[in-house]
Amino acid sequence: MEVAVLGATGMVGQRFIERLVNHPFFELSDLAASSRSAGKKYGEAARWVLDSAMPKEVKNMSVREVDPKKINAEIVFSALPSEIAREVEPKFAEEGFIVASNASAYRMEKDVPVLIPEVNPEHLDLLEVQKENRGWDGCIFTDPNCSIAAAVVSLKPIYDKFGIKSVFITTMQAVSGAGYAGVPSMAITDNVIPFIKNEEKKVETEGLKILGRFDGKKIIPANFRVSASCNRVPVLDGHTESIFVETRKKGSIEEVKKVMKNFRSLPQKLKLPTAPENPIIVREEEDRPQPRLDRYAGKGMAVTVGRIREDSILDFKYTVLGHNTIRGAAGNSVLGAELLVKTKKI
Ligand SMILES: NC(=O)c1ccc[n+]([C@@H]2O[C@H](COP(=O)([O-])OP(=O)(O)OC[C@H]3O[C@@H](n4cnc5c(N)ncnc54)[C@H](OP(=O)(O)O)[C@@H]3O)[C@@H](O)[C@H]2O)c1
Structure with a gap:
């Protein structure tokens, strides 16, 4: 399944890349960030700050704009600042993407699950309610703070x-x-x-x-x-x-x-x-x-x-x-997406 990372150059975005390169279920197809980075190679745009080296698979990938029309994937992992997430995540969900968000923008909305896969896996069933409420083909689920x-x-x-x-x-x-x-x-x-x-x-x-x-x-x-x-x-x-x-x-x-x-x-x-x-x-x-x-x-x-x-x-x-950036962010989201795939909820 092809997946993309929005906010791929940031702290959480880098953790996503670290966990998605060579993942058995997912193939990293696109990376996106702000207009400061869009158009550059990931290796030039990102200031890599993790202990592990930047994976060679992403160095030459072109960074895209955060725009559903420019992203090719089924799941987008969002590590965007909350105010940007509020604006763009529904556009992705409307276009049929499954959005796994790390931002706080939609966490407390009644039809959005805040998922910790070990704690509340049954909350994923709320996604059907969300799709019906909002008329979206896709959906948004979030990580907790x-x-x-x-x-x-x-x-x-x-x-x-x-x-x-x-x-x-x-x-x-x-x-x-x-x-x-x-x-x-x-x-x-x-x-x-x-x-x-x-x-x-x-x-x-x-x-x-x-x-x-x-x-x-x-x-x-x-x-x-x-x-x-x-x-x-x-x-x-x-x-x-x-x-x-x-x-x-x-x-x-x-x-x-x-x-x-x-x-x-x-x-x-x-x-x-x-x-x-x-x-x-x-x-x-x-x-x-x-x-x-x-x-x-x-x-x-x-x-x-x-x-x-x-x-x-x-x-x-x-x-x-x-x-905080693994269990509290990217790692928890990736585990949530694995759960969705394995339980065939997508
Ligand atoms: N850090 C944590 O421990 C943690 C934990 C849980 C949740 N979160 C949440 O995860 C999100 C990301 O946090 P972070 O710590 O990774 O932040 P960060 O290091 O500041 O990274 C922000 C990312 O968003 C991109 N971005 C900024 N402004 C943008 C815009 N106007 N349009 C499109 N992309 C834009 C940046 O791209 P450029 O490089 O191009 O500017 C960068 O890729 C936030 O909502 C945060 O609250 C963080």
């Missing part, structure tokens, strides 16, 4: 087993979360910035939608309280989060560890090519997870949980770490 992605993967087995009453989340978010050149080095070096615009609202709302129940027509959000406090820290990749949980049924710390360790879902059963063997890795060391040591767990698709312990106010607390 990069912080809530890691948090929700870790909360899913707890939610299913014990129910959740309330959650506090304090994030320590990597600079790559703001895109390339997103945070000036003079602002972040030797510093912590206790503010990320619009982030706390996303963390407080998106998880409830993802953990919500699909009733055949709409998603009924999960019913618990979330309070978030978001910080930018001088780490390159990998968002670390302190999570405090109050559950409906009480469980011991050992039971909490067990449900997290044993968590497997549809992508694992279907053996999707980029599904991690264990979506949640539980570490017992007193000082893990750490971004430098744990961000590539499961090739960046596993979240790492540690320091699970009792809390003196709520029930228990722990630290979770997830790779």
